[in-house]
Amino acid sequence: MGIRPLNHLMYVWPYFSNTKLFIMRVFELNGTPRTELGKKACKTMRKENLIPCVIYGGKENINFTVTQSAIRxxxxxxxxxxxxxTIGKQTMKAILKEVQYHSVSDNILHVDFIEVDDKKPILFRVPIKTEGLAVGVRAGGKISLEMRKLKIKALCKDIPSSLTINVENLEIGKSIKAGDLSFPNIQIMDNKESLVVCVKSTRAAKDAAATTEAAAK
Structure with missing residues (x-):
């Protein structure tokens, strides 16, 4: 039980800034089938440090529990x-879909999984990361990540754990939109005009520009 590392495959895709993706690692999780449903049964399970879960997407939905320590x-x-x-004698490939938390304590209440088919693409939101010091930041601007996740469509084997965008060539006032990005075997589903990351002007950048302009006269 736990994380089984895979080779971190890195792809570099041409754009005025490089983009990289890292293939998902595998997390092994054991669950116990459950037949008792409803709020009262779930409340009892949580008192025993068990988390009620369900997996969708297969021939039938399967209700099960996992321990707090196993899923954290x-x-x-x-x-x-x-x-x-692995639930009882069944082993399947899945992706975490949704986690429900208690509104006050933030304790985990319920977890949903989706069973995946190697031959069918799925929709998923993948975290975005940036790397590099932007030209615009060196000139006094401020980098702004406008989107935290990109909505993509891909086969499970091609879904990355994160998408990294190199912003070194990004100048003040310039931006990268969803339509500017491209990754192998992945379809980006967000609107092409959606702003992903940009460099905004700051007071310091404006003062520096004014000083440079005055010196040139």
Whole structure:
């Protein structure tokens, strides 16, 4: 049980800034089938440090439980994992879909998984990361990540744990939109005009520009 590392495959795709993606690692998780449903049954499970879960997408929905300790590393991380889920005698490939938390305590109440088919693409939101010091930042601007995740469509084997965008060539006032990005075997589903990252002007940048302009006269 836990994380089984895969080779971190990196792709560099041509754009005025480089983009990279890292393939998901595999998280192994064991669950126990459950037949008792409803709020009262779920409340009892939580008192025993068990988390009620369900997996959709297969021939039938399967209700099961996992321990708090077993699932924490899957939930409390910005990464996306391919989940090798074993419930009783069944083993299947899944992806974490949704986590429900208590409104006050933030304790985990319920977890939803989706069973994936290697031959069918799925829709998923993948975290975005930036790397590099933008030209515009060196000139006094401020980098602004306008989108935290990109909505993509891909086969499970091609879904990355994160998408990294190199912003070194980004100048003040310039931006990267969803339509500017491209990754192998991945279709970006967000609006092409959606702003992903930009460099905004600051007071310091404006003062520096004014000083440069005055010196040139």
């Amino acid at each position: 590393k899957l939930i409390y991380t910005p990464e996306i994992f391919e989940v090798k889920l």
